[in-house]
Amino acid sequence: EVQLSDSGGGLVQPGGSLRLSCAASGFTFNNYLMTWVRQAPGEGLEWVSTISGSGDNTYYADSVKGRFTISRDNSKNTVYLHMSSLRAEDTALYYCASYRSGSNYRGLAYWGQGTLVTVSS
Amino acid sequence: DIVMTQSPLSLTVTLGEPASISCRSSQSLLYSQGINSLDWYLQKPGQSPQLLIYLGSNRASGVPDRFSGSVSGTDFTLKISRVEAEDVGVYYCMQVLQTPWTFGQGTKVEIK
Numbered sequence: 001e002v003q004l005s006d007s008g009g010g011l012v013q014p015g016g017s018l019r020l021s022c023a024a025s026g027f028t029f030n031n032y033l034m035t036w037v038r039q040a041p042g043e044g045l046e047w048v049s050t051i052s053g054s055g056d057n058t059y060y061a062d063s064v065k066g067r068f069t070i071s072r073d074n075s076k077n078t079v080y081l082h083m084s085s086l087r088a089e090d091t092a093l094y095y096c097a098s099y100r101s102g103s104n105y106r107g108l109a110y111w112g113q114g115t116l117v118t119v120s121s
Numbered sequence: 122d123i124v125m126t127q128s129p130l131s132l133t134v135t136l137g138e139p140a141s142i143s144c145r146s147s148q149s150l151l152y153s154q155g156i157n158s159l160d161w162y163l164q165k166p167g168q169s170p171q172l173l174i175y176l177g178s179n180r181a182s183g184v185p186d187r188f189s190g191s192v193s194g195t196d197f198t199l200k201i202s203r204v205e206a207e208d209v210g211v212y213y214c215m216q217v218l219q220t221p222w223t224f225g226q227g228t229k230v231e232i233k
Contacts (some may be wrong), residue, residue, distance in 0.1 A: 030180075044226055045164075046224065095169055108176030109172050111171070
C-alpha cells in the first residue's frame with residue numbers, strides 16, 4: 001500500500017525556519033518525482049515545489065524561490081522542504097504528493113495527510 | 122503563468138442528478154499527440170485532495186465511472202452523471218503542462 005506521511009509543521013516566528021518531511025512507502029521511491037502543494041486557511045491549492053527522482057532537478061513557485069529548498073534522500077525514501085525567511089503568507093497546510101513523469105504520468109495519485117505551518121509572532 | 126479559470130465557483134445539486142464543472146486555461150495545454158495536460162482533483166471536507174481525472178479525460182484508478190473529463194480547445198469539463206452524497210467537496214482543475222503548475226479557484230459542490 002502506498003503511503004505518504006507528512007511531518008515537521010508547527011508554529012514559527014516571521015523570519016524563522018522550518019523543515020518539513022514526507023516519508024514514502026509502498027512504491028519505488030526514486031522512480032517518482034515528488035511535489036509539495038500548500039493550502040492557506042480557507043483558500044485553494046497552490047503548487048510550491050517539485051523535485052525529480054534523482055534529485056538533480058528542482059522547481060519552485062516564484063513566491064518561495066530563494067527561501068525554500070526541496071531535497072530528497074532516496075536511501076530513506078524521504079523528501080524534505082527546507083523553509084527559511086518565513087512570512088505570515090506562508091501559513092498553510094503543506095501536502096506532499098508523488099507522480100511519474102513523461103509517458104508514465106498518471107496524475108498526483110498519492111498525497112500525504114498534510115502538515116500545518118503557522119507563521120506568527 | 123498559465124491562468125486556470127473555473128466556473129461555477131459554487132454548485133448545489135440534487136442527488137441522482139448530473140453536474141458539470143468547467144475549467145478554462147489561458148493557453149493551450151496540449152503536450153503531444155493530443156494529450157492535454159490537465160488533471161481534476163476533489164478535496165472532500167477535512168481530507169487531502171484526491172485524483173479523479175488525469176491528462177484531460179483519463180479516469181484514475183478506483184474512481185467511479187460516473188466521473189468523466191472532456192476537452193474542447195482550452196475548455197475542460199468535469200461531468201458527474203449522477204451525483205451521490207459522497208461527491209460533496211471542492212473540485213479543482215490543475216494544469217501540469219509547465220511550471221508553475223496552477224490550479225483553478227475551486228468549485229464547491231453541495232447537495233440540495
